[in-house]
Amino acid sequence: MQGNLTALLITGIIVLGVVLIGFISGRDKTNRSSVEEWSVGGRRFGTLLVWFLVGADLYTAYTFLGLTSTAYTGGSLAFFAIPYTIIAYFISYFFLPKLWKFSKNHKITTLADYAKVRFNSKFLSFLIAVVGVLMLIPYIDLQLAGIQDTLTVAGTGFINVKVVVIISFLLVALFTFFSGIKGPTYTAVIKDILVWVIMLFLVVNLPIIHFGSWGAMIDKVATDSPQLLTIPASGPKGIPWFLTASLVSGLALFMWAHAATGVFTAKSADALRKNAIFLPLYNIVLILLIFLGFVAFHVLPEGTNPRFALLNLIQVSYGGVVQGLAYSTIALASLIPCSIMAIGASNLFANNIYRDLINPKVQPAKLTLVTRCMVFVVIGLALVFGMVFPSALVSLQLLGVSGMVQIFPAIVFSLFWKNQTKEATIGGLIVGLVVTFTVYATGKSFGIYEGFWGLLANVIVTVVLNPLFVSRIKHNSILEQLFGKQQNLRKGA
Amino acid sequence: MGKKSIVVLLSIVPFILMLAAIPFVNQIHPIMFGLPFLAFWLFFGMLVTPLCTFAIYKLQKSERSAE
Numbered sequence: 001m002q003g004n005l006t007a008l009l010i011t012g013i014i015v016l017g018v019v020l021i022g023f024i025s026g027r028d029k030t031n032r033s034s035v036e037e038w039s040v041g042g043r044r045f046g047t048l049l050v051w052f053l054v055g056a057d058l059y060t061a062y063t064f065l066g067l068t069s070t071a072y073t074g075g076s077l078a079f080f081a082i083p084y085t086i087i088a089y090f091i092s093y094f095f096l097p098k099l100w101k102f103s104k105n106h107k108i109t110t111l112a113d114y115a116k117v118r119f120n121s122k123f124l125s126f127l128i129a130v131v132g133v134l135m136l137i138p139y140i141d142l143q144l145a146g147i148q149d150t151l152t153v154a155g156t157g158f159i160n161v162k163v164v165v166i167i168s169f170l171l172v173a174l175f176t177f178f179s180g181i182k183g184p185t186y187t188a189v190i191k192d193i194l195v196w197v198i199m200l201f202l203v204v205n206l207p208i209i210h211f212g213s214w215g216a217m218i219d220k221v222a223t224d225s226p227q228l229l230t231i232p233a234s235g236p237k238g239i240p241w242f243l244t245a246s247l248v249s250g251l252a253l254f255m256w257a258h259a260a261t262g263v264f265t266a267k268s269a270d271a272l273r274k275n276a277i278f279l280p281l282y283n284i285v286l287i288l289l290i291f292l293g294f295v296a297f298h299v300l301p302e303g304t305n306p307r308f309a310l311l312n313l314i315q316v317s318y319g320g321v322v323q324g325l326a327y328s329t330i331a332l333a334s335l336i337p338c339s340i341m342a343i344g345a346s347n348l349f350a351n352n353i354y355r356d357l358i359n360p361k362v363q364p365a366k367l368t369l370v371t372r373c374m375v376f377v378v379i380g381l382a383l384v385f386g387m388v389f390p391s392a393l394v395s396l397q398l399l400g401v402s403g404m405v406q407i408f409p410a411i412v413f414s415l416f417w418k419n420q421t422k423e424a425t426i427g428g429l430i431v432g433l434v435v436t437f438t439v440y441a442t443g444k445s446f447g448i449y450e451g452f453w454g455l456l457a458n459v460i461v462t463v464v465l466n467p468l469f470v471s472r473i474k475h476n477s478i479l480e481q482l483f484g485k486q487q488n489l490r491k492g493a
Numbered sequence: 494m495g496k497k498s499i500v501v502l503l504s505i506v507p508f509i510l511m512l513a514a515i516p517f518v519n520q521i522h523p524i525m526f527g528l529p530f531l532a533f534w535l536f537f538g539m540l541v542t543p544l545c546t547f548a549i550y551k552l553q554k555s556e557r558s559a560e
Binding site: 082229239243247283284 | 504507508511512515516519520521524527529531532535536538539543545546547549550554555
């Protein structure tokens, strides 16, 4: 299919404009003065900025394109995104404030750092950093695929898509290197406003164009393709899959390095509590957007690549200006999260692999520079993997959530379980990862989400091993901060 | 009923709405507010959950002021 020049030009102009804002927002030199400034904005962001940032983090190009394509092929399975995020935000209310407070006191900027301080274990922190980076690079590649698909549909016949993808990612790496977290935060506000306006417009307008009204669209889908509107009761992906996928993804959400980065930018524990209340509002767009997958199912010719369901639907329905605005939204939803992901991964690399294991005596100024330079390594790796081994990435992408959730006991249990030992936690984490990979490789998941089996094994191993090592725990100021103080508080309250 | 048990109850509600109830609401009809029933239910849960969080937030406010 030939692209659309108007749409391509509008996308190009908006994306370049936003990249420029990304540079301008970091022009103040203090943004680069320390790891804490560069990666988490000195922890000065209020509720609203954190809301925009975490929203920008989580509602990515992959969310929009992936969910509509799942709806196009798998129908209501796509709705798992709703319980998943709702549960994630809800449970975040209970542990993020505590995690944040501890992290502020210890100048922590990554979850691996947290585990290092909490358990006094560089090995555990290294494991968490490796899992974090390993799972995040394929996730960056999903964003890469998002912008690549957008440019492919709009730009076929006009540009060399690969070259433009590489240039746009290098631009993102540059503005991230320069501005740190300020870059994606201020641009996230623009991206989120575009997402709300454009996606709501599409959700209202597309059913009218193709069916006359929203109600007529629902009637048509309910009569002609009822299988799209319910979850299959059994089969490889039925209700049990839907429930376990929702739960495990929900637990995993704030374990991602980019989500954690967003959390650490908050200026107070209360900002995070308020965010837990307001974040579910993002899903209003999401739940309606899934219906566009059903629209695509009825409108697009059979044999359309599901990957392009939303993009093709927009091009077929509009072309020109609206297509340009919609595509630039999707392009921004790919580039801005990418910047935050790069910050998260660079931080893990520089702090928990380079400083902790290779050069423990590194000066703060040098560490800051190393962290910033890692952005190019991370985005470079993502580009190389994405372009050279696209098929090898698919497994890692599918396993991303299942892999990330395995650090949940190390990060969240440990905030509430005083006697949790590092030995049991490490054992559980390793067993959890092995079980997840085994279930995935053998394909024997019995209709349950892979990560669920891994997490189950992880928790069992942690709980069973823990009593063996509990006598080794030395009571120290760290444990007192997490548990002692709080008990006194309770008595006082 | 003590404050603590209300908080515990409120903490269970989202899990019931979003997970336990799903097998029972997995149907198209009745179509409510233009949404098939499953989607309507999820929308409903999406609005109720923040209310639970907000209620817990308010209930725990006195505890936090001691921080």
